[in-house]
Amino acid sequence: MPEPLALIPAWARCAVAPLGGALGQCAPHELAAPVVQGLLRRAGLPAQAVDAVVAGNAMGAGGNPARLVALAAGLPERVATYSVDTQCCAGLDAVALGVGLIASGQAELVVAGGVEAWSRAPIRQHRPRHPGDAPVPFDRPAFAPEPWRDPDMLWSAAQHALVQGVTRAAQDAYALQSHARALQHQAQLADEIVPVAGVAHDLYPRALDPSRMARLPAVVKRRELGLPLTEGEPDTSLSALTISAKADGAAFVLLASPAACQRWGLRPRAAWVGHASLGGDPATPLVMAAQAALALLRRQGVLADALHTIELHDAFAVQGLQFAQALGLDPQRLNRRGGGLARGHPIGASAAVALVRALADLWRDGVAGDLGLCAVAGAGGLGSAALLRRL
Numbered sequence: 001m002p003e004p005l006a007l008i009p010a011w012a013r014c015a016v017a018p019l020g021g022a023l024g025q026c027a028p029h030e031l032a033a034p035v036v037q038g039l040l041r042r043a044g045l046p047a048q049a050v051d052a053v054v055a056g057n058a059m060g061a062g063g064n065p066a067r068l069v070a071l072a073a074g075l076p077e078r079v080a081t082y083s084v085d086t087q088c089c090a091g092l093d094a095v096a097l098g099v100g101l102i103a104s105g106q107a108e109l110v111v112a113g114g115v116e117a118w119s120r121a122p123i124r125q126h127r128p129r130h131p132g133d134a135p136v137p138f139d140r141p142a143f144a145p146e147p148w149r150d151p152d153m154l155w156s157a158a159q160h161a162l163v164q165g166v167t168r169a170a171q172d173a174y175a176l177q178s179h180a181r182a183l184q185h186q187a188q189l190a191d192e193i194v195p196v197a198g199v200a201h202d203l204y205p206r207a208l209d210p211s212r213m214a215r216l217p218a219v220v221k222r223r224e225l226g227l228p229l230t231e232g233e234p235d236t237s238l239s240a241l242t243i244s245a246k247a248d249g250a251a252f253v254l255l256a257s258p259a260a261c262q263r264w265g266l267r268p269r270a271a272w273v274g275h276a277s278l279g280g281d282p283a284t285p286l287v288m289a290a291q292a293a294l295a296l297l298r299r300q301g302v303l304a305d306a307l308h309t310i311e312l313h314d315a316f317a318v319q320g321l322q323f324a325q326a327l328g329l330d331p332q333r334l335n336r337r338g339g340g341l342a343r344g345h346p347i348g349a350s351a352a353v354a355l356v357r358a359l360a361d362l363w364r365d366g367v368a369g370d371l372g373l374c375a376v377a378g379a380g381g382l383g384s385a386a387l388l389r390r391l
Contacts, residue, residue: 087379111255313350
């Protein structure tokens with residue numbers, strides 16, 4: 001395997017809280033700055049050593065959130081800042097771009113990750129085209145130029161479940177496992193969390209049972225997809241708990257060159273081995289996590305069975321099941337301490353949270369040389385995946 005593109009001495013995240021919840025009054029920089037400060041404390045690195053900050057953010061409606069994060073965290077004014085919006089992929093793509101800064105010699109120490117204060121997202125409107133017209137409010141921008149290629153992502157997931165025959169029972173079981181794992185490992189997850197606004201653990205995971213989940217109403221029913229359920233056909237509908245909830249959160253990693261590790265006495269714990277970013281059919285974005293992961297593994301000559309740790313930000317249970325099938329894996333191998341279904345979905349930070357989870361599990365449970373995979377799919381038909389090695 002080739003030399004790593006960057007070394008990773010430390011990682012940190014805040015807790016993930018549901019929309020309008022305990023982190024609901026925090027602006028993006030108010031969520032992210034304590035995480036960046038905690039990250040540097042864990043690494044034993046002074047703020048003046050940082051060369052750049054790269055931050056994913058999807059709901060901030062422009063500006064340069066990374067600049068606000070850097071200044072709020074007390075980093076030097078000279079620090080370069082880059083904000084990335086590839087929607088759900090942004091947190092991982094930001095880290096990949098940070099690796100690129102190091103690999104190209106533009107920086108030696110980079111803080112990279114993602115932040116989303118969905119609760120504080122601006123109210124968005126389209127400007128009128130003609131005098132006298134009223135502005136048109138919208139919840140999300142377009143992700144494809146043609147409306148028929150830009151379905152609502154919930155509808156797209158439900159359509160995929162229907163076409164592929166992924167039953168509600170299978171989706172419910174996957175979601176139950178995610179919540180149960182998150183609750184079971186809450187004390188271990190606390191090790192990677194920097195408290196923000198007094199919140200020190202993820203707030204969404206809950207104790208569930210199959211009978212309760214079976215009674216939950218379907219969010220998207222077959223008849224809404226144009227195919228009413230007939231006798232003898234499997235129920236492939238989606239319930240609320242098989243969808244990752246809207247949330248607030250932030251997560252960052254410290255990237256370093258070998259020379260910077262030596263200069264500042266940093267102990268690298270993992271290495272960034274490679275990354276793949278792909279585009280595909282905007283109408284079925286959930287499959288792109290698997291496609292990016294497969295492309296990356298082929299490029300690196302790594303078999304999925306050889307992976308020690310696999311973290312997928314699963315926005316939908318059906319996505320987790322599709323990902324496992326595409327990689328030829330037992331779904332039990334994904335997200336060993338709970339995934340996005342149990343945490344929630346702070347869009348621009350979700351993939352960075354999954355990356356922190358992968359790094360934490362590699363370090364806690366692995367041995368030197370073990371490999372970890374982090375993957376995510378994004379609106380518009382985007383996929384992003386990273387390969388990590390424990391040192």
